[in-house]
Amino acid sequence: MADSPSQFTPAELERWQFGLSQANLNNILCHCRDCDATWVDSSDEAPCACGSHRVEHIPCWQFPDG
Known part of the structure; x- marks a missing residue:
């Protein structure tokens, strides 16, 4: 499967x-x-x-505020 082109410029992605x-x-x-x-x-x-x-780690940004 080929990679699709990025929606971001390299600077935006960074x-x-x-x-x-x-x-x-x-x-x-x-x-x-x-x-x-x-x-x-x-x-x-x-x-x-x-x-x-045996700890699961989930970045909190993945949860919506509210």
Whole structure:
């Protein structure tokens, strides 16, 4: 499958990717698959307080405000 042409110029794509990385700072929703705890963290590598490393990490920008 061939890549489709980008809708962005290289500079626009870089700005968009930078904006996403900024939105992720301090805004990673973490969900422990072992104890079902949820929390927001700035790291996508944070283990759960229960000690589990089976943690799902979801960038909060993916959730709509409201």
